[in-house]
């Protein structure tokens with residue numbers, strides 16, 4: 001199998017991703033350097049896949065009459081830089097040079113406000129089921145591309161639950177870090 005990454009970062013855009021702009025972003029602090037990737041999971045309604053509701057949610061276009069759960073989140077203004085669907089398709093909502101709103105109150109290695117200096121990647125998934133193999137393969141390729149574009153990331157890839165313990169549980173117990181890290185290493189070795 002061809003393991004070389006098919007993604008490339010140009011001017012904060014991921015070539016190979018479908019661009020779906022979200023209004024939910026602001027500028028990173030002037031001194032902020034991109035040095036962390038945060039992995040999340042999301043599904044709307046919870047534990048249901050497909051339907052395009054996550055995309056609508058990140059664009060503030062979710063119709064709250066479509067599902068009772070949507071009423072509970074309709075006032076939230078959030079985003080991630082990337083969403084990897086169950087099909088492996090990658091969507092980009094926010095340019096990497098901008099600050100997406102995915103981490104909330106958070107801390108990594110003693111540094112607060114992870115949104116300032118991180119890239120947020122959502123996997124379409126939930127805490128109660130396995131992710132697709134294709135999602136791992138695509139995620140690993142994307143992360144390698146990001147590490148090349150932003151060398152300060154190095155090995156700094158964390159789960160939302162790692163940077164907001166007690167408050168967040170994603171990417172959840174089914175996210176296989178060993179599998180993910182070994183795929184990243186395979187792609188690096190093949191370069």
Ligand SMILES: [Zn+2]
Nearest residue numbers: 040041160170
């Ligand atoms: Zn999260």
